[in-house]
Amino acid sequence: DAKTTQPPSMDCAEGRAANLPCNHSTISGNEYVYWYRQIHSQGPQYIIHGLKNNETNEMASLIITEDRKSSTLILPHATLRDTAVYYCIVRAERYRDDKIIFGKGTRLHILP
Amino acid sequence: EAGVAQSPRYKIIEKRQSVAFWCNPISGHATLYWYQQILGQGPKLLIQFQNNGVVDDSQLPKDRFSAERLKGVDSTLKIQPAKLEDSAVYLCASSTGPNTEAFFGQGTRLTVV
Numbered sequence: 001d002a003k004t005t006q007p008p009s010m011d012c013a014e015g016r017a018a019n020l021p022c023n024h025s026t027i028s029g030n031e032y033v034y035w036y037r038q039i040h041s042q043g044p045q046y047i048i049h050g051l052k053n054n055e056t057n058e059m060a061s062l063i064i065t066e067d068r069k070s071s072t073l074i075l076p077h078a079t080l081r082d083t084a085v086y087y088c089i090v091r092a093e094r095y096r097d098d099k100i101i102f103g104k105g106t107r108l109h110i111l112p
Numbered sequence: 113e114a115g116v117a118q119s120p121r122y123k124i125i126e127k128r129q130s131v132a133f134w135c136n137p138i139s140g141h142a143t144l145y146w147y148q149q150i151l152g153q154g155p156k157l158l159i160q161f162q163n164n165g166v167v168d169d170s171q172l173p174k175d176r177f178s179a180e181r182l183k184g185v186d187s188t189l190k191i192q193p194a195k196l197e198d199s200a201v202y203l204c205a206s207s208t209g210p211n212t213e214a215f216f217g218q219g220t221r222l223t224v225v
Contacts, residue, residue, distance in 0.1 A: 002154075032211060042218060042219075043116075043203050043205070043216030043217050043218055043219055044155065044203075044205075044216045045216070046213040046214065046215070049213075085154075087154060091211055092210075092211070098210040098211050099157060099160060099168060100145065100157065100205070100214055101157060102147075102154035102155045102156070102157075103154055104153065104154050105154055
């Protein structure tokens with residue numbers, strides 16, 4: 001079962017920052033937080049991941065709380081092409097425990 | 113860099129028939145995953161390979177589903193016999209190893225009628 005909880009859907013105006021929350025209150029010390037998104041009729045696409053420090057790349061920023069029980073994915077300037085289902089996933093570091101288990105995700109609608 | 117290739121893209125079969133899906137992962141990727149995604153749900157992990165060995169197949173319905181990864185490269189997923197509830201998109205993904213970015217193919221959309 002997925003170890004994360006996300007809101008089922010969110011709306012965001014085009015050009016504004018989209019902030020997608022994720023709860024992972026049972027995360028273990030060796031588990032990473034990963035984010036993927038799935039645009040309609042495509043396979044999931046990796047966005048970003050982190051352990052405890054905040055991370056930023058060309059697509060998004062990831063903010064992880066100090067207790068690591070929740071995180072927020074930030075798309076700084078959302079465009080219509082960011083409309084997708086966003087999945088927050090917890091992954092273990094050791095390969096025998098490393099499985100990519102998807103939950104239901106958050107369906108993000110970018111409004112023109 | 114070429115992505116994960118899957119074929120066919122679409123398949124329609126009658127119930128009780130058999131079907132096979134093929135996946136060619138990114139070159140050098142040791143880990144390969146097969147997922148089933150039913151409409152409106154997140155992808156469900158069916159089986160995970162590390163090279164040509166199975167790491168996890170706990171969610172694979174072994175009475176009708178089988179998968180192999182010969183020589184640790186390409187993989188095939190087979191369903192025999194198919195049921196109506198097997199209608200879904202079957203996704204293949206690969207990664208270089210544990211806790212690394214996984215790349216997904218476009219998927220095969222299976223319709224069982």
